[in-house]
Amino acid sequence: MVQLGTRGVVYRGGTSRALLVRAEDLPTRNKGELEQWLLAVYGSPDARQIDGVGGADVLTSKFGYVGASSRPDADVDYTFAQIGIDEPMVDWSIMCGNVLSSIAPYAIDEGLVPAVEPVTVVRVHNTNTGKVIVARVEVSGGRPKTAGTTHIDGVPGTGSPILLDFKDAAGAKTGKLLPTGNRRDQAHVPGVGLVEYSVVDIAGMQVFVSAKDFGLTGSEDPAEIEKIPEVGRKLEFLRGKVAVDLGFATSIETAWDESPMTPFSIVVGAPMDWRLYGSNEPRPADSCDLAARCVFNGQVHKAFPGTGAVPVAVAAALEGTVVHDIVRPEAGDSGIYRVGHPGGTLSVEVELSESGSRVDVVRASLIRTARRIFEGTVFAEPSRLPWAGEQSHVVNESGHHAQ
Structure with a gap:
């Protein structure tokens, strides 16, 4: 059997790096099968992740897929997964705020959101938490800007600022800003x-x-x-x-x-x-x-x-x-x-x-930068994908094929 290939883009978002895939290009929608595919693609479990795209660091063993929004108050859906390195683990419980900074420019680059100059506002629905985060991206010539004077610690050089507003993301996991009901x-x-x-x-x-x-x-x-x-x-x-x-x-x-x-x-x-x-x-x-x-x-x-x-x-x-x-x-x-x-x-x-015991978040924002690093086809070894069978040559719904 030939390797299973899937179109993907590698982005650096904030201080993290992730493989991003369009939802329509996923090789499977079955969660168990998707986790097997992710472990194969990232080369996990292995401390070096030598047989995959993972960088042997929690900051680079990240994945996201993006598609049309499933709700009217957002522009795109974003689903995140943290991939284990030396253990076969895929965690869907968090959103990763750094990778989130790459979702708006990715959506613009992929044509999922129309580019509006000078700043494009993208409402990102994170499906892991059910929350909408608003991103503001500088745009020039119909594309997200990458050059700029904004420096964020942990990333060499400078880039174009991406403002992320998390004010509506309170209670992301529990529905409450203070899950225990107490401040301490x-x-x-x-x-x-x-x-x-x-x-x-x-x-x-x-x-x-x-x-x-x-x-x-x-x-x-x-x-x-x-x-x-x-x-x-x-x-x-x-x-x-x-x-x-x-x-x-x-x-x-x-x-x-x-x-x-x-x-x-x-x-x-x-x-x-x-x-x-x-x-x-x-x-x-x-x-x-x-x-x-x-x-x-x-x-x-x-x-x-x-x-x-x-x-x-x-x-x-x-x-x-x-x-x-x-x-x-x-x-x-x-x-x-x-x-x-x-x-x-x-x-x-x-x-x-x-107001009394009630606390509302009026503003909670930070600035990140992001950059598209690579686009192409990522390959998974079919021996690790028992569900692929003879269909392993069918890469994805958009017609990309394995080599």
């Missing part, structure tokens, strides 16, 4: 003791803890944290407990298998000098309003997820949360919260409206 909760973590934490759900659901409770500062290099496996285990215990309490897992022991990415664990600390991951470039404490590290199953995000930055900024603005206790007090004066992460600083603009 407590749990007993073996080896740590009683730990205070806050859970915020906007763009994604995250559990926030003070870094010092786990013997950290929040400004460590990712490798430093990953070398202390007991820290990862303790954080995973707490994350697992939250997942169980909110109905995403049946037990703490099985939480990673049942809900690996919901919630993330994010440790936060007071601003302090740190060095950037990879380059070792120094950054002064006054260039951020708080330090944060995103940890999942002992691994540390080498930059910071957009779906983590939005809730951390909202938590920083919300009095009574663990994050609000730590953030630089004057940060709220401008409404912009600067999150210090391994790759640099990520700024989020937040405005909240509070």
Whole structure:
């Protein structure tokens, strides 16, 4: 049998990279079969992902498919999947805010949304969460601009700004901005003791803890944290407990298998000098309003997820949360919260409206850049696709064929 080929485009969105495919070009709509195809395409499970397009990093083992919107208040549907690297896992529970920044320019490039100069507004319906995020893309000559003066930490050079507004993405996973009903909760973590934490759900659901409770500062290099496996285990215990309490897992022991990415664990600390991951470039404490590290199953995000930055900024603005206790007090004066992460600083603009116990998000926006890197045909080995059978030469519905 020949290899199964599917048309796709590789985009860098924010600090992530993903293979994007039009919904009509998917080789199958069966979820189980699609997961087998994704694992084959990305070369998983394998620590190097040497036999696929994955880059052996959580930031590059990402996938999305895009199609016409299924609802009247959006222009396109976007479905995201996080692909496991050294384990056969495909997680559909999150949206990935960085990859989200590539969806609007992709939709314009693919003709799914008409280009309007100078700025095209694209309403993206994320099917993972059921939320609509509004993206504003600069357009020139009928195409999304890539050149510009906007620099985002974690990405070399500069590009054209893409503004993402997440204000309508509150309650993305639970329907509530504060899933537990509280701004702060407590749990007993073996080896740590009683730990205070806050859970915020906007763009994604995250559990926030003070870094010092786990013997950290929040400004460590990712490798430093990953070398202390007991820290990862303790954080995973707490994350697992939250997942169980909110109905995403049946037990703490099985939480990673049942809900690996919901919630993330994010440790936060007071601003302090740190060095950037990879380059070792120094950054002064006054260039951020708080330090944060995103940890999942002992691994540390080498930059910071957009779906983590939005809730951390909202938590920083919300009095009574663990994050609000730590953030630089004057940060709220401008409404912009600067999150210090391994790759640099990520700024989020937040405005909240509070009435009694009710909290509404008026604004939650950040700026990213994106770039189309490659387009062509991605091939999957048919021996890994038992469902393909003799149909493996039929590539997709748009008529592209395997070689």
